[in-house]
Amino acid sequence: MTNGSAAAGGAVRHRFDSALTPGQDLAYGALMVTSGTVSVLGNAAVLLMFHRRRARLETVEYLLYNLTVSTLLMMAVTCPLNAASAFSHRWIFDELGCVLHGALSFFCGLVNISALVSIGAIRYIKTCWAFTDSVNNARTPVRLLAAVYVWAAFWSSCPLLGWGRYGVEQHGLCCSLDWLPRTAGERCYIALAALAALFLPAGALVFFYWRIVVVVRRTQRHAGRGGARKAAAETQLHLVSAVLVLGFLLAWVPYAAVSLLGTFAGERLTGPGAVAVVTVLTKNSGWYNPAIYVLFSRQYRADLRAALRLPCWCRPPAALAQRHAPSAGRPPAPPALVSPASSHSGGGVSRNASVHVSMSPSTPAPRVCTQPGGARETSL
Template identity: 30%
Template sequence: MILANVTLSGCTGANSALCAGAGEGHLGGGSYRTSLTPTGNLIVAVCLGFIGTFGLTNNLLVLMLFCRYKMLRSPINLLLINISISDLLVCVLGTPFSFAASTQGRWLIGERGCMWYGFANSLFGIVSLISLAVLSYERYSTMMAPTEADSSNYYKVYLGIALSWVYSLVWTLPPLFGWSHYGPEGPGTTCSVDWTTRTANNISYIICLFVFCLVVPFLVIVFCYGKLLCAIRQVREINASVSRKREQHVLLMVMVMVICYLFCWLPYGIMALLATFGPPELVTPEASIIPSVLAKTSTVINPVIYVFMNKQFYSCFHALMCCETPRRGSSLKSSSKAIRAVTGPRRSNDFLFMVASLGQPAATVPQLGPSFEPTIDITKGPSSDINNPVVVSLVAHYDG
């Protein structure tokens, strides 16, 4: 997908226009000509304009809600904010330059600007991907914990946020120091990692980047949310009518998250592998711009899926639009705490009772006597509707 480090003597065939533009940029001191037609540049510019505008608006709105309403400042919501910040930085420090290049038909900020653009967008994009994986693991570990997580303990979340940035730096700094490199991408209106140079140095980096920054986060997300669905189905075995709606809701959320993840990033990964291992002319500059644009749509999609489909944030957003005070009942619990499960008996003679009930928690927990020890706090969905199902997990110690 990237046509970097080309020489004028090697410019033939389909790449001649881009090579001539690259040569002109190096000789003229600053601009790479695009190989797209004026109509193609216009279409790309319109797409990038919409992505930049809506991505900036959505993520700014998320940050504004987080700053305005203290009830949103929970540990797990900080992970959502980290995703929004990384997406916002893409919209501010990346998309405007590719948008300007598409409107003018040439790269405008030179070779050093191209390297900076490729590094910055790769850094923020990988931060967003790793944050999604950390978010899924946090929800999974919270669900599997024997007791409700301490809402005032931010240590694990801060550690996860730091991990996402350090991990991203580990994989985006090497091209600046000789392991692969950043250069013009596709038709020349964006910059990224060099996918086309077929040396051992470059190919090894591409393989590592694909595995550790695309495949691994995806597997973590699928595993953690798969475990969440399994826990819900265990509850459904006790009372199918109570847990069916919750199972369907979580299943829908998981499907949407996985499909959008693949929609945004899988085409980009496939194009990178085809450009690296396929025939030299298989990936044309015109075709390679499509996966690049799709990857940038994640800055618009992530806030919608992970934030505005979150009942806490939606309640605050509704209150902001209507100039009201958000209902506390909609924001006291994080969405990651809606379902809990016990991983196993704490003693060999323990057995697990999963009890599903309706109505207010205090009125539905039976007095089972001292031999029954509740190990999981009663949790309910963020909605304040008293008719929502409540799932209670109890461990009974059997001494007989």
């Protein structure tokens, strides 16, 4: 990319100047502020939820934990820089800031999609092949995370070492890979990076979850009542992972398609407006994960409410009933004896009978919460 490009009326625009109108710059900056705030707060809440349940995390959940950390880091660093540049109508952090911004964005994006591929592979192995011993091994998360970070570090460090470049986007308000290469080597790097870091992982994810859906449907069709309940719980976990994958692909595939179109067909075919739109989509992917956890997983909703210590009137009655229901296989609490005077009030209870009550002497008094609409609910 050259230091400037021709603008309307023959003027030469510096590459760090915005190619959008002032109104579009303000709208872009407002979207960055909104996306960054929602993403940071949402992912911080999810991170707290995973931290509270760290003693019972499974292999997949360790990867989801890592996914949340990398997303939080990317959004907390890049969104403020993008918003400040948009409100200034140009990239204001010079060349070094552009390189660091692009490297961090690309690295975190690679970490995220590699983690999603690892999650899909684990789901596929556990569901379709039942190799649970190797997957549930305590060293498996460490090995997978090491592979994820090595893979991301390799592809994101190549431009820093001379193969490919980081540069400002066409609209001039953020930085990433320079999708307008000047040499055949840079064009080769972009093609290989897009293939290895996006399109092959996307194909693998589609295959994994297609096979999972086929096997889960077959299992539910032939399972009994107990097996169907277990299969339903597994299906919910698969649904969360699959929707995470879908949200990530909807955010990043349009960006890659538009960027590659600019690489091989020229920047005039895409334009700064189209690049700005797909860039906003990638930034919005930061709040997808918290929303998916809340909308698609009952267990994560309950854990998230507990982590945030929300009052009971914020909890749906079904969630409270499930939370306080006795666990399967747990023996009931020993019965408590009430006074003979209270046994007369029942009319049909003998003087020496023992009556089971819901509270033992060590149980704190129940708290009565008023639900919206006047309904009353008791929580312990």
